[in-house]
Amino acid sequence: MTEGADLAALAGHFGARLRGAGIAVTPERAGTFARAVLLTEAATLPELYWCARVTLVSRLEEVAAFDTAFWAVFGGRADPVGERGDPNAPALPPPATAPRATAANGAPVPPAGPAGGARHGLDWTGQQPGSGRAVAVPGLASDEERLASRDFAELDREQLARLRGAMSALLRATPTRLSRRTRRHRRGSHLDLRATLRRSRRSGADPVRRLRRRRRPRPRRLILLLDISGSMEPYAQAYLQLLHCAARTSRAEGFTFATRLTRLTRLLRSATPAAALERAGRAAPDWSGGTRIGPALQAFLDRYGRRGLAHGAVVLVVSDGWERGDPALVGAQMARLARLAHRVVWVNPRKAAEGFQPLAGGMAAALPYCDALVSGHSLEAMAEVARALAPDCAAGPAPGP
Amino acid sequence: MTDLRQRVPGVEPLRLALDAVDYLADTGLATALYCAVGLAQPLLLEGEAGVGKTEAAKALAQVLDTRLVRLQCYEGIDAAEALYEWNYPRQLLGIRLAEAGGAALRDEDLFGEAYLIERPLLAALRHPGPRPAVLLVDEVDRADDEFEAFLLELLGEATVTIPELGTVRAAHPPLVILTSNRTRDLHDALKRRCLYHWIDYPSLERAVAIVRRRVPGSTRPLVEQAARAVARLRALDLQKPPGIAETINWVAALELLGVETLDAAAAERTLGSILKYREDQELAASTGLAALVGD
Numbered sequence: 001m002t003e004g005a006d007l008a009a010l011a012g013h014f015g016a017r018l019r020g021a022g023i024a025v026t027p028e029r030a031g032t033f034a035r036a037v038l039l040t041e042a043a044t045l046p047e048l049y050w051c052a053r054v055t056l057v058s059r060l061e062e063v064a065a066f067d068t069a070f071w072a073v074f075g076g077r078a079d080p081v082g083e084r085g086d087p088n089a090p091a092l093p094p095p096a097t098a099p100r101a102t103a104a105n106g107a108p109v110p111p112a113g114p115a116g117g118a119r120h121g122l123d124w125t126g127q128q129p130g131s132g133r134a135v136a137v138p139g140l141a142s143d144e145e146r147l148a149s150r151d152f153a154e155l156d157r158e159q160l161a162r163l164r165g166a167m168s169a170l171l172r173a174t175p176t177r178l179s180r181r182t183r184r185h186r187r188g189s190h191l192d193l194r195a196t197l198r199r200s201r202r203s204g205a206d207p208v209r210r211l212r213r214r215r216r217p218r219p220r221r222l223i224l225l226l227d228i229s230g231s232m233e234p235y236a237q238a239y240l241q242l243l244h245c246a247a248r249t250s251r252a253e254g255f256t257f258a259t260r261l262t263r264l265t266r267l268l269r270s271a272t273p274a275a276a277l278e279r280a281g282r283a284a285p286d287w288s289g290g291t292r293i294g295p296a297l298q299a300f301l302d303r304y305g306r307r308g309l310a311h312g313a314v315v316l317v318v319s320d321g322w323e324r325g326d327p328a329l330v331g332a333q334m335a336r337l338a339r340l341a342h343r344v345v346w347v348n349p350r351k352a353a354e355g356f357q358p359l360a361g362g363m364a365a366a367l368p369y370c371d372a373l374v375s376g377h378s379l380e381a382m383a384e385v386a387r388a389l390a391p392d393c394a395a396g397p398a399p400g401p
Numbered sequence: 402m403t404d405l406r407q408r409v410p411g412v413e414p415l416r417l418a419l420d421a422v423d424y425l426a427d428t429g430l431a432t433a434l435y436c437a438v439g440l441a442q443p444l445l446l447e448g449e450a451g452v453g454k455t456e457a458a459k460a461l462a463q464v465l466d467t468r469l470v471r472l473q474c475y476e477g478i479d480a481a482e483a484l485y486e487w488n489y490p491r492q493l494l495g496i497r498l499a500e501a502g503g504a505a506l507r508d509e510d511l512f513g514e515a516y517l518i519e520r521p522l523l524a525a526l527r528h529p530g531p532r533p534a535v536l537l538v539d540e541v542d543r544a545d546d547e548f549e550a551f552l553l554e555l556l557g558e559a560t561v562t563i564p565e566l567g568t569v570r571a572a573h574p575p576l577v578i579l580t581s582n583r584t585r586d587l588h589d590a591l592k593r594r595c596l597y598h599w600i601d602y603p604s605l606e607r608a609v610a611i612v613r614r615r616v617p618g619s620t621r622p623l624v625e626q627a628a629r630a631v632a633r634l635r636a637l638d639l640q641k642p643p644g645i646a647e648t649i650n651w652v653a654a655l656e657l658l659g660v661e662t663l664d665a666a667a668a669e670r671t672l673g674s675i676l677k678y679r680e681d682q683e684l685a686a687s688t689g690l691a692a693l694v695g696d
Contacts, residue, residue: 026593032440039439040412040432047412050432058592060447060583060599180477193489205496253585266586306640308543308584332680336640 007034014052014073021069023062029055045074151234151352151377161241163379168245175342175390176217177312188212220314220342222252222389225300227319229258229291235349235377239318240264242382253309257296263304291322293362294329301336310340314389318347318376321363331365338369345388351375404532405438408465415464423614424453424460425607433598434461443556443577445592448600451644453611454580455539457600461578462535468528470575471537472521474544480551485563486518512565522552525575526561533573542581546588553591603645605632615649619656626663627652630694631675637688639681651675665690 015030033055042048049070057066184192192211200207224243228236236256243264246252254264304310315337323330338344346366350356352375358367367373372388375381409415415438416431426434434457437444446454462469472483492511499506519527521536528534538552555561559574579595581587603611608628613619627648635642643651654674660667668690676682685693 024589029593032442032596035440036436040435046428047432050429051436053429054433054436054596054598058445058595058597059586063599180475181479194487197489197492205500207493302640304584307582 007037010034011037014069015056017073018056018066018069021065023057023065023069025056048074151349163238164241164245166379167242167382175220175314177220177342178215179218181216181218182213183216185212185214188214190214219251220312221309222246223310223313223315223341224252224254225297225315225317225319226254226256227258227291227293227317228256229322231291231320231322232318232349235318238382239347239376253304255300255304257291257293257300259292259296261296261299261303291319291362292325293319293321293323293366294325294327294333297330297333297337301333301340305337305340310337312342313340314343314345315341316345316347316385316389317366317370319362320348320350321346321358321360321366323360323362323365327361327365330362331369334366334369343371343389344369345372345374345385346370347374347376347385349375349377352377352381405465408532409435409438411435418464419460422460422463424456425603425611425614426457426460427603427607430457430598430600433596436596437578438465438576440596441574441576443579443595445579445581445587445595445597446600447581447583447597449602449642449644450582451646452600452602453645454600455537458535458537458578458580461576465532465535465576467532468534469537470521470525470528470534471539473539474541474548476543476545478544478548482520483522483548483552484520484555484561485523486520487512487565488516488518492516508565517563517566522555523561523569526555526559526569526571528571528573528575530573533571534575536575536577538577538579540582541579541591542584542587549588549591553588553594557594602635605629608632608645608648611645612649612652616652616656619652620661623655623661623663624652626694627655630663630668633693634675634685637684639676639684640678641676641681643675647675647677663694665694668694 011030011034012027015025015027015033018025033052036042036051036055037048040047040051042051052070053063053066057063182188182190182192184195190213192213195211196207196209199209199211203209224239224246226232226236226239226243240254240256243252243254252265256262256264301310334344346363348358348363350360351358351373358364358373372391374384374388376385409418412428412431412435415435416426416428419426419431419434433444433446436442438461446457448454458471459469495511495516496506498504499510525534525536541549541552544552556577559571560568562568602608605628608631609621609624612624612628613621616624631643631648631651651671651674654671655663655667658667658671660671669686672682672685672690676685
């Protein structure tokens with residue numbers, strides 16, 4: 001096994017095999033693998049396994065695919081992974097796949113009737129100043145103007161793509177926070193010694209003018225949680241496009257959910273929106289399936305939100321609130337989310353319909369924890385979404401508390 | 402390098418050496434650390450909070466009998482905080498003193514060793530040896546992308562240029578260990594250059610062994626009870642499943658209170674040292690503490 005030529009061939013072949021399984025193994029990494037085998041003089045299968053895993057895998061999500069490929073190539077069932085962890089404890093759900101189990105009483109509950117859903121938080125009646133009047137969308141050509149008021153559900157892909165420019169213009173402003181980095185400022189709070197001293201050379205090493213710095217404002221992170229179940233499909237396309245615009249200009253993270261949660265941020269960094277959308281469709285296999293909002297929110301908070309992703313962020317949830325599971329779980333998870341995030345805005349395209357009342361089980365449970373509920377069903381309505389995200393930045397009365 | 406190889410001739414010797422400094426590593430982690438030392442490549446460690454990512458770097462430094470330099474990353478960290486800074490107040494004072502004493506002052510006098518504040522990265526590069534320092538870049542995901550790129554360049558070259566002093570080239574390029582809590586994806590360029598290891602929760606026996614090392618005087622039955630309870634707690638749907646660090650704190654708290662066998666009452670009194678969310682505590686209570694701590 002440690003003979004040079006054979007080892008190189010082995011590393012190369014195995015690398016190619018892993019590439020086939022979707023793990024990005026560069027020749028450089030395959031070389032590192034070979035060097036590691038030589039270095040550790042790996043003789044047993046577990047030793048080889050660890051050498052390969054340490055050098056060829058670079059994220060937890062790849063471990064399962066790696067394990068499959070490794071044991072397919074090297075055979076044997078002496079799986080060292082089985083030796084790890086506590087044999088007495090029930091297995092943890094694999095982090096990269098299914099969301100955690102539902103609440104103990106996970107039986108489906110019919111959507112709640114006209115219960116007192118909106119208590120302390122948002123009151124859905126009359127909290128949207130100007131939701132009826134037309135909202136000016138900057139920089140639209142006449143053709144786009146015509147499209148701007150149409151419901152996203154009526155637009156085809158091509159028409160949607162024409163609205164890209166307007167969408168990126170909308171998301172210029174998320175609320176800011178003070179970052180740890182500073183910049184020169186006349187009335188800054190602390191002294192810039194480095195610049196003061198440099199300036200003092202002009203006045204014979206006498207620091208005559210004091211220069212100051214202050215902390216620089218940065219836009220908050222935008223997190224989009226997008227429902228891609230069947231009932232939301234036309235809007236999902238539009239909001240994926242919005243996310244694509246945002247991911248390229250500011251710090252934005254995107255997740256989709258229907259029955260499971262999928263992180264899309266990496267996919268959306270690609271060049272064209274069409275390619276990004278297509279890749280996102282492939283990455284989220286439950287595209288246009290049913291909805292389980294509560295477990296999806298829980299998976300988001302457990303895996304990403306709690307670690308810091310949602311701290312102080314602006315969260316945009318796009319869903320019609322039709323929850324198949326227990327609405328109580330949606331409420332509990334929204335409460336967690338509201339405690340972490342700076343602002344939570346719920347976009348429900350159904351709100352645009354005449355006589356809409358937020359009675360769908362999940363929606364009613366979530367409402368007390370939202371800062372704003374907007375319809376966002378067309379480009380004009382999307383301007384309203386932008387205003388709800390950053391009430392201080394936009395003109396006009398701020399929606400929500 | 403030969404000196405390093407003599408100290409840790411293989412994966413198993415390294416594991417035993419880590420064991421001797423009270424860090425119990427499994428084969429996977431020992432292989433990762435050994436490859437990082439042997440191939441002189443940075444190692445990226447990920448894992449849930451409290452599984453001993455930071456401790457691994459400390460233990461490695463102890464085994465290699467070398468200096469551990471720790472750089473704690475945070476949002477907005479920049480070169481002045483990570484690499485070096487001039488001591489401006491002291492420079493001002495130096496100018497004043499020279500004026501008062503009528504001494505001639507040259508540029509080199511002000512930009513010399515005495516006025517340089519060494520930050521962790523420079524300290525790791527200038528470590529005199531005989532063995533390379535272990536540089537722990539903790540929670541690298543908290544720093545921003547720009548800092549990541551800067552770090553990458555510095556680690557690749559193992560040199561840094563200070564305009565007033567010249568280029569510092571590391572005589573012994575540091576052994577780099579990065580940890581991440583996965584709050585954001587690290588850049589592929591950084592990942593590509595690193596070895597990678599995911600530290601899992603330890604098995605029950607290993608957890609018992611670790612806690613007994615860390616809490617001197619703890620009795621075996623108590624530690625076993627606590628470790629089993631923690632394993633059961635992890636199986637619940639908790640917001641923050643307890644790690645090994647919490648287990649150690651818990652056993653230490655039980656020891657302090659003079660508890661000899663873990664029962665529901667003792668667990669209730671000390672629940673705050675293992676579950677840090679009210680919802681988690683309520684969930685544990687509703688599951689039944691007696692069932693959780695029972696044999």
